[in-house]
Structure formats: structure tokens, C-alpha cells
Amino acid sequence: MKCRKCGGTAVLELRRHNAAFCAPDFLDFFRNQVREAIRKHRMLEPEEQVLVAVSGGKDSLALWDVLIDEGYRTTGLYLDLGIFDYSVDSRRKCETFAARRNVPLMVASVAEEVGAPVPVIKNVTRRPPCSGCGLSKRYLMNRVALDHGLGVVATGHNLDDEAATLFGSITHWQTDALARQSPALPSTHAKLARRVKPLYRLSELETSAYAFLRRIDYIVEECPFAKGATSIAHKEILNRMEDASPGAKHNFLFGFLEKARAAFERAEAVPLRECVRCGQVTTGTVCAFCKLADQVKRTL
């Protein structure tokens, strides 16, 4: 297989683009896709300080790597979920990356903030572990950004993540979620940082290949709680579709963003207020994070 650009030996086939690339041309392709995402959605200003949420996985470390090379001033944020060896290993990957690239890394601990690590939260709430984990992540990302005067948080969500989320939202016809699904979420309240997903144009295969070719040491093992997660099941369905019809995931997500999302956005208008307990933004009186922390406190 030959590289579409230079004719050299290809290292990666991208069926949805009907193309294959050698390593240098693939890295160019990858960076161009990130630039296009940032440009199209005005995600970041050139001089802006960006908080990059990193997990130690391929996506977030690839994102951090690209943003550093693109000249953005970045600070990493690792959220320690307290998931046994998985968290120990993934934190080490982030620390190693930060040291190698000479960039700052902050760490926040779910156990300290909520009162218990994710495995205990799972038992307390009797809900899937991903539920308390996701809630804690989005709360802490926003709060850390605000505490440090950073107006934007970048996450490593890729095309597969976004397509799987869209699939889940449509399956349940969660119209409020459909209205908010976007590669760039603006700040709609003084206490909400913007959230951007500069990798949304790139598949998991592509982010993995980028991390591999850039020799980024990322955690390959899956989170032990991800087994059986709904998002994984949705990804598997979408991968079958993609195999039968290359480009299916791209068309599904981009078709929604370009043609359908606006209709849901118009219908969505939720008044925002500040949590009476912690002051963070919520739609209710007490935010979901404080309720979770209360529940943990009551049970332990």
C-alpha cells in the first residue's frame, strides 16, 4: 500500500478517506485535522491558556502533544479516580509525558473531593461506575479551570466517542443531550468554562496511530470498569457499520452536526443558577456533584 501523498510505503490505511499514508504524511494529516477543528469552531485563541484534561490514554495525550506543538500554552489536568492499579499507572503516564514535554500538570483526586474513590462511589450509588465517574470528571474539570482562571478545557474526545454518544442519545431520544452535543460548548454562564474537543474529526484508529508514531507512552489497558459499558456496546455497533460502509461514523456525526443539531438547540432553553452549596453552575438548587458527595458521606 502506497502513501497517497508521497508514494512511499504506507503505515496506515484510512478506508473512510480511501487513502493510506506514510508516517510523516499521516502526522501532517492528523495535525491538519486538528487545525481545521479548531478553526471551524473557533475553539482556541492563539495566546490562550488551555486546560487539557488528560487520562493517560492515547486520545488525551495525543491531544496534549498536538496542542503543545501547535504553540498553545497548555496545562494538563489529571483526575485521580482511585481505580486501583489502573489509576496508578495512568497517572504515571501523564507525569512522564509532562516531564518529557516540560509542561505543567495538575492533579485532582476524586477521593478527596467526593469523599471516596470511584469504586466506592459505585457501591454507594449502586449505579454503573461510569456514571459517578463522568459526573465527577465534568464537575472537577470545570471547577479547576475556574479556580486557576482558565477559560477553556480541552478534552480528547474523538470521532468514535462522539458518534457513540450521539447514537446513545438518539436511542433514548434525549433531546436535551442532542442539543448540547457539539465539538465546542460555549460558556453560557460566568462560572462555566468553554469545553472543546479538537480531536472530534479523528477516529480512534487515527489517535492510536498518532500516539504510537509519536512514541507517546500511553496506557493501553482499558479501565477495568469500562467492560460492559453502554458506550462500548455502541462503539461496537458503529464499527460494524463502518466496516460495511467506510465513512458511516463520519457521516452519522457530521450529518447531525451540520443538518440536525440546530433544531434541537432551538428547543433547549434551561435557566442556569448557582448551587447553594458549592456555587458551581446547576439547573437545580443543589448540584448533582454535591448530592453525590452527600450520598457518599451519609453511607460511609
Add this chain to the structure above:
Amino acid sequence: MPGERRVKDVLRELDILPETVLVIRGDELITPDQVVRDADIIELRPVMSGGSQIAPGAGHPPTAPALRPSLP
């Protein structure tokens, strides 16, 4: 697996979709049309990650966890 065969045939035999793994030989990625031989050691590294998705745009503001429509 004995014998020479193309990567795509190996994947098909193992019922693995090509988009779901990096195929690594030594310290290089190889494409599905490449031939692997008896002595080759190939790593098939899964690319899928998942679990707590921070979407669907949720937590903006922080509300209920994703995929649970009936919760506050």
C-alpha cells in the same frame, strides 16, 4: 498461526475488524495488505476506549450522568 498470509486475512480469521486494532510489527505499523511470515511477531493493539463519556455535552452545566434520562 502457521504460513505466510496477509494481515487482512489474519484479522478476518480472528474475526477482528481492521479499524479496531493497530497492527504492529517490531516498532512499525503495517497495513492490511502486508504479508506476515512464520517468524514474525505481530501485536494487535486495540484502539477502543470507553466508559464514562463526558458527553453528551452533559455537565454543561453539571447535571445528571449521561444515558439516564429519568434522573435529575
